[in-house]
Amino acid sequence: MTDPANQIQRSGPGLHTVMVVLSLLMVGPFVWMVLTSFKSFTEAADPAWMPGAFRWENYPEVFRVIPFLRFAANSLVVAGWVTLLQVFTSALAAYSFSRLEWPGRDRIFFLYLGTMMLPGLVMLIPTFQLMVRFGMVDTYLGLILPAAFSAFGTFLLRQFMLGIPRALDEAAEIDGASKWRIFWDVILPLSRPGLITLAIFTFMGNYHSFFWPLVMMKTVEKFPLPVGLMFFDSERGQATHLLMAGVTMSVVPLIIIFIFLQRQLIRGIQIGAVKG
Amino acid sequence: MSNRRSDLRRTLTGLGFLLPNILGFLAFTLVPLAMSFFIAFTDWDILRHNIFREEPLRFVGFENFTWLFTHPEFWHYLGNTFFLMLGLPFAIAGSLGAALLLTRVSRRPAALRGAMVLATLVLIGSLWVLRAGGMAEAGVWFVFGLLGATMLVGGVLTGGTIYRTLFYLPHFTAGVATFVLWKKLYNPQTGPINFALAPVLDAVAAVVQAMPRVFSVGVPLLSGVLAVLLATWQARRLRRHWDDAAAGPGAVGLGAALLVLPAGFLLHWLGLRGWLATLAAAVLAAGFTLATVRRPRPWGPVCARDAGVSAEIALGLGLVPLLLVLAAAVAHGAGLPAAVADGIEPPNWLGDYAWAKPAIMLMALWAAIGSNNMILYLAGLSNIPPELYEAADMDGASPMQRFWHITWPQLAPVTFFIFVMGVIHGLQGGFEMARIMTLGGPAGSTTTLSYFIYIEGFETGRLGYASAAAWVLFALVFVLSLLNFRFGNRNAND
Structure with a gap:
């Protein structure tokens, strides 16, 4: 893109070979993961890559040993609710920060943005103590609520909403629509790409989350997937082949989501950071 | 008068839309922040002060902080945190390199025939290896040959999009699953590395x-x-x-x-x-x-x-x-x-005092090269005015000169953003790797500040120390960000 003249010169077989080798390096660990997931227990201790025979029964075995579906459902429910709430609260705030005129708006916006700099670790221990007081330890609510608000999400959606033409609000205002109606019927539908981007980010971040569920959840049935998978890699026992089967099952949906939504995601990253 | 009333009305509407965020901010940021500050100056220990034994909390002034600063372990863990952050320049270089390579790949239908021929040769070659070596021994070469051939054809067809997808994949899936995976990869006896x-x-x-x-x-x-x-x-x-x-x-x-x-x-x-x-x-x-x-x-x-x-x-x-x-x-x-x-x-990787940190950095690099940073660099590269390169070509600049005099300075704002975010992130980082891959060992060589705070806060239960450590971290993040913003974004022209 930078220089057409040189581009054609360089886009030769050599470049493609380099790219394929790099891609293989990126994919290599995943290949090992999938191959190991088909090994037997003894083969898993052998450094050779290929299993002697592909043991498909490892996958049903995972479901027998740990409540994998339950863990997955926990992860999906928590991440889903967090995503829904965070996108909604962020959209509300972003609307106020981008489309409404009120005194002190921008000062408050930058203050709110500044909270992104606060290290989450500082709040960790008191938030946990609050959860103890409110009796929210070991509840889904305790996982969902603290993650339902996000300065980053507000910032991202504000950037999107700033790009929507003003004339649309004004036309709706002349038709007598309330601020809420404008938000709900005009701005929200038009911010769909932004909402989807934020939804992907939020969902991914919470699907992976490990720290908070680790300290909050006590009942095994309520563990999300990242915490639950650790059963295969604990002091009590190592089952590398089953662990890899479980990891494969938790990673493959992500890869599928990613392949379908990557265009959205890349646009979102660029709008969120470069224009900001 | 009516102006002021409408001002008030507009402010109330504006704040009304903010209400959920304000409540969330109060409950999960401001109150915890204040509490954390308070706890840092008390002797709160979960073994002595809990719901069963309501011993009153004692204010100890700066005792927690002096305890931290006089304990060599704390400095050790702080050093570990900074050591792991040394991976950041390499991650930046990797992302930039990947982005530069990606912009060079163009969609050229003429290349397709060549790629098809090459892919077929690779496939035939790997099939031959498979036949000679057998499934158990050489199967993996066949798998990689198949993958490589597919990537090559896909890469030529899509003009490089598939490479971008594959580079981004480790970052997208990075989490407990991939850390567990790398722990197994690093195993000195049974791992493939x-x-x-x-x-x-x-x-x-x-x-x-x-x-x-x-x-x-x-x-x-x-x-x-x-x-x-x-x-x-x-x-x-x-x-x-x-x-x-x-x-x-x-x-x-x-x-x-x-x-x-x-x-x-x-x-x-x-x-x-x-x-x-x-x-x-x-x-x-x-x-x-x-x-x-x-x-x-x-x-x-x-x-x-x-x-x-x-x-x-x-x-x-x-x-x-x-x-x-x-x-x-x-x-x-x-x-x-x-x-x-x-x-x-x-090397014994995660089990070796000297190699554990490099091992973690290597894994982080694998996940970081194709991350959001690469996407940002791609956007930054496409924003560089082509005239600059044309002028450089007329002066007969070498590729190195083109890079150091045009590309690198033009990308400085992106690098600045990535660097600041990387520093803020890096200071808080290392918890998941330590918890999953090494439990902070061997001999504390992979215990970072964040893992230390977790241990003190949730395992030994000394909340006072943990909060004090968290505030030291806060101060570090604050000072480094301030320095970055004060000095980091300066360009010769502005």
Whole structure:
């Protein structure tokens, strides 16, 4: 893109070979993961890559040993609710920060943005103590609520909403629509790409989350997937082949989501950071 | 009067939309922040102060902080945190390199036939290997051949999009799952990394043993030359920044300090061999003097806008480990043949005090190269005005000059953003790797500040210490961000 003249010169077989080798390096660990997931227990201790025979029964075995579906459902429910709430609260705030005129708006916006700099670790221990007081330890609510608000999400959606033409609000205002109606019927539908981007980010971040569920959840049935998978890699026992089967099952949906939504995601990253 | 009422109305509407966020901010940011500050000055220990034993909390003033600062472990963990952050320049370089490569790939239908032929050859080759070696032995080569051939055809068809997808994949899936995966990859007995490394290291050892003289003289000599070249190159850059007023005394001083640090280590390592140390110091000094006294040739109009300082700091920080490795090679290279007399053992990675941190950094690099940073660099690269390159071509600039005088300075704002975010992130990082891969060991070598806070806060239950440590972290993040924003985003033109 930078220089057409040189581009054609360089886009030769050599470049493609380099790219394929790099891609293989990126994919290599995943290949090992999938191959190991088909090994037997003894083969898993052998450094050779290929299993002697592909043991498909490892996958049903995972479901027998740990409540994998339950863990997955926990992860999906928590991440889903967090995503829904965070996108909604962020959209509300972003609307106020981008489309409404009120005194002190921008000062408050930058203050709110500044909270992104606060290290989450500082709040960790008191938030946990609050959860103890409110009796929210070991509840889904305790996982969902603290993650339902996000300065980053507000910032991202504000950037999107700033790009929507003003004339649309004004036309709706002349038709007598309330601020809420404008938000709900005009701005929200038009911010769909932004909402989807934020939804992907939020969902991914919470699907992976490990720290908070680790300290909050006590009942095994309520563990999300990242915490639950650790059963295969604990002091009590190592089952590398089953662990890899479980990891494969938790990673493959992500890869599928990613392949379908990557265009959205890349646009979102660029709008969120470069224009900001 | 009506104006003020409408002002009030508008403010109320505006705040109404903010209400959920304000409540969330109060409950999960402001109150915890205040509590954390309060806890940091108390002796709250979960064993003594809990719902069963309501012992009153005692204010201890700065005792928690003095305890932290007087305990060597805390400094050790702080050092670990900073050590792991040394991976950041390499991650930046990797992302930039990947982005540069990706922009070079273009959609060319004419290349498709060649790619198809090549892919078919690769496939036939891997099938042949499979037939010769059998499924168990050679199956993996077949798998990689198949994958590589598919990628090649896909890459040519999509004009590189598939490569971008694959580069981004490790970052997208990065989490507990991939950390567990890498823990297994690093296993010294059963993991594939050492399995693949062992024959390579054996071959290297054999070569070194075959020609001991060449290596005992050549390695230190070559490393020395390389180190001096690198240092000279960076010294000249610093000098040029100084002359162009692109960097203040602070930035240049820091850059120079980062150069002298490896030299100091070199002298320390050379220790006993006095004449060699003197020689090395003399050569280094001569190099620096030569490099900085003679003003480098000013180059074209495009270097007027120079790189931001934080981009320079990232670069300087990246040079330190490189120079240190070279310096170590100079210091210990002479003993190389004797050291490999019994062959080279592959490292014990996560189980070894010295290798655990590099192992984690390597994994982080794998996940970071194709991350959001690469996407940002791609966007930044497409925003560089093509006229700059055209002007450079007319002046007959080499590819290196094009990069250092146009691409790198033009990308400085992106580098700044990535660097600041990386520092903030890095200071808080390392918890998941430590918890999943090493439990902070061996001997605390992978315990970062965040893992320490977790241990104190949730396992030993000393909330006072944990909160104090969290506030030290807060102060660090704050100071470093402030410095970054104050000095990091300065360009020569603005």
